[in-house]
Every structure is written in C-alpha cells, then in structure tokens.
Amino acid sequence: MRNFTVFYIILFLSIVYTSNAQIVISTPSLGFTQACASPSFNTYNVTFSFSPDSALASTNQFIIELSDSSGDFNNATDIYTSPQGSITTSPATLTFSVPTSIAGESYRIKIKSTAPVSSSSRSVPFAAYYKIQDTPFSINNLISTGAYCSGSSYLLSIDNPGGAMNDSPLQYPSLTFNWYKETSQTTSVFVSQGETLSVNEPGTYFVETNYGSCTSNSFSNRVTISEASSGASSEISSSLGNPYCSSQGNTTLSAINGESYQWFKDGERISGATEQMYTTNEAGVYSVNIDLGDCNVNTSINLENSGFTSSIDVPERNMINDGETLVATVTTDAFNPEFKWYLNEEIISGAITNSYEATQRGSYKVVITQTSGCQSSVEYTFVVTEAFPSVDNIPNLISPNADGINDTWIIPQEYVSGTNTEITILSSQGEIVLQTNDYLNNWPENSIDFNAVNPVYYYIITTENNQTKKGSITVIK
Structure with a gap:
C-alpha cells in the first residue's frame, strides 16, 4: 500500500x-x-x-x-x-x-x-x-509631351487597360502610386500620390508604383509638359512605332489630352476623325488640331509603313559635266537589306550594293527591300543631267514678233520652273529686267520696242548647286 x-x-x-x-x-x-x-x-x-x-x-x-x-x-x-x-x-x-x-x-x-x-x-x-507588378508601364499614351493653356492644367494618367504592350499597374487595385517632377537628369522631387496628376507647371513628370524603399522596375515613361502660351510643343505617337510594319495591321495614332480634335492626312481634313486617337494602315503626313479649351495646339507625324528607316545622300536633281560621275549611297537600318538600281526603268545588272556610281545621264531609281521580319520596300528616285547644255542649246537670238518662231527665250527643261534654277536677265545698262526661280520660258512677255539698233541683253543661269552659265541674248525683228 x-x-x-x-x-x-x-x-x-x-x-x-x-x-x-x-x-x-x-x-x-x-x-x-x-x-x-x-x-x-x-x-x-x-x-x-x-x-x-x-x-x-x-x-x-x-x-x-x-x-x-x-x-x-x-x-x-x-x-x-x-x-x-x-x-x-x-x-x-x-x-x-x-x-x-x-x-x-x-x-x-x-x-x-x-x-x-x-x-x-x-x-x-x-x-x-x-511587387505584384514590376515592369515599366506607360502614361499619356506614351506621348512624351503635353501642353496646357495659361491658367489651366494638363491631366496625366496611367494608361489602362493593360495588355501585351502595356502591363498596366491599374490592373492591381491594391497598388498605390507616387508622382515625381525631374529637377535634373538624375534627380527628382515627389509631387503627389494617386492614379492621375493634374499639372499646371512646366516640367518633366513621371510616376512610380509605391514600393517604398524596395527598388523596382515599376515606373512610367517621362512626359514633358509646357504652357501653350509660351510656345508649347507636342507630338503624335504610333502604337506600332514609326516606321511601322504594315503587314502587322493597323497602327493607332494618339494625340495629347484635349477637349476636341480634328485629324488631317497630307493636309486634307479626314471626315469624322475627331477623337484623340486615329487608326490607319496608310503612310503619310498626319496632323491633328487639338482644342485645349482656351487655346489650340497643332502637331504632326510623318508616318512610314516600311518597318525600317533609310535615306539617300543625293538630291532629286543632279548635274554632271562630261567625264564626271555621281556616287549615290543609301543608309538604312533594314534587316538583311536587298538593293536594286535602275536607269530609265531598266534594272542595272550587278548593281546590288547600297552604293552606285552614276556615269550616264538619265532617271535613276533604287529599291531597298527588307527581307527579314517585316518584308517591305522603299524606293528613291533621282535624275542626272548635264551640268550645262552646249551653247547651241541656249538661244542667243530671239524675235518677239508674234510669228510663232523664237518669240520667247526658250531654254532646256533642266532650268525652268520646278528645278529651283535662278534665271537673271539684264539690260545692256546692267538693269535687271527679270529675276526668278520659276522661269516659264516666257520672256519677254511684252513686246520690246526698238528702231535701228538690235538691243542686247545678258543672262545668268544659276543652278540649285550653284553652277553658273552666262551669255547674251540679241533681240531682232
């Protein structure tokens, strides 16, 4: 027990x-x-x-x-x-x-x-x-400028909805945002919080998702805002870039925020195009007039649909003397570009590089084709003529007697209206009687009175590339 x-x-x-x-x-x-x-x-x-x-x-x-x-x-x-x-x-x-x-x-x-x-x-x-969203996002439809009228403001907002082209943080309701104004290329100051920002001071602004002291990649593009009364600038953005690849479909042109809009193509008003965005698949110069309320802003974009950029280093009209040549060179960022050169619409055999040395006079053309990615082409044309025709081709005798023969001083087409060639005609006393960059082969337009002595005039032909030819013109009955 x-x-x-x-x-x-x-x-x-x-x-x-x-x-x-x-x-x-x-x-x-x-x-x-x-x-x-x-x-x-x-x-x-x-x-x-x-x-x-x-x-x-x-x-x-x-x-x-x-x-x-x-x-x-x-x-x-x-x-x-x-x-x-x-x-x-x-x-x-x-x-x-x-x-x-x-x-x-x-x-x-x-x-x-x-x-x-x-x-x-x-x-x-x-x-x-x-950091539920940690990638760059867009504001202001990726347009890098904006403008407001004096005494008014401009509204910046985070773009939404999101998609493949823009992972909008507005898709995540729990997130908050901090707006900043740049004070230099590397510094900025906090301005406000929220999904939008009303701006009434010129400057460059951007917004970041509020992840506090945690470094993140959730930030927007920069937008520079100016006051319209002090010379505002603006721009148009293309959703597929510029140039864009037309085979990918339409691109959307976007303008800055405003009260009303009117779009134009190549200077012609586009009927019904009165929204902030305009969708197209055609190249051209597009412009839009934006009513900001108390003032207006007009901006434009030269929209290209080749998918690549290129340029040629010769003007449309060129002149060479006997024995001279002209080297034309194309610069392009096209992927795997293909080059074809033509003279008077006939392909030039063996001319397949980005440069060609023209030895003959005539009409030239080069076609650049991007063969990878967006397959598209761009062409440039230019004309090569003799620097000056022979003296026999420039008349030195006219008879303005209304008989239909040599009534006016007719010179080769290379120097008349549209070639930007300056034609100057002087009297024997040195008085300028005609000076124009738009000569129409029509001098003299009025009769020239004289008795026994045939008057003599002097001409100066100055081409666009500053080559000069001088001579005399004798007027007879």
Missing part, C-alpha cells in the same frame, strides 16, 4: 511540473534587411533560440506572427506554423513567405509556441512589399 502511495505522489508531481513548464524564446534574428517579394521570389528566413529544450511538448508548434505596417501586433497575422513536434532543438530557423498584400516600411515579427504557450519579443522593423 505504501509503494502505491509513493507512485501516485510522483505521478502527480510530474503532471504538475509539466503543466507549469515554460520556455523562453529569444528575439527573432532576421536573415534579410528588406522583404522585397514578387511572384518570382518570396522566401525569407528567421532564426531564434529557446530554452529549455526539454520543456517542449510533443504537440508543440512554432508560429511566426506578423505585425501591421506600423509594427502593431493588435491585429497580427500568422504567416507560418510548423508541424507538431517538428522542432525539438535550439536554435531553429524557419522559412516563410510574406502575404501578397504586404506594403509598408515598419513591419515586425514574433515567434510563438503552442505547448507550452510562449512568445518572443518583437524583431527589429523591416520594409516589406509584394
């Missing part, structure tokens, strides 16, 4: 001891300084110690408790719970992920145990953000 009494006393004391066992959990040591999480990374470690090991029950679980963004645990969140009895020795390291809604600069964590119940003190504060 005595032995049974001793056994029950020992069992009772053991139960009492176990039910009152306690552990001390140290302040958690963070394995990070910031928790800048994203869909591609969200794993963090925390280390802690506890004592004594023997006080843990086999059912014990360790829990990571997360405060709110100010470090307050009144509405704390459990973000990790270990399996029962999985941790039995000290120190221990737990791996956890932060919630996708996390956003703030002063979060803290605690470590709790369940058997026995205990809690650590708070960790040091840390910044934590879940």
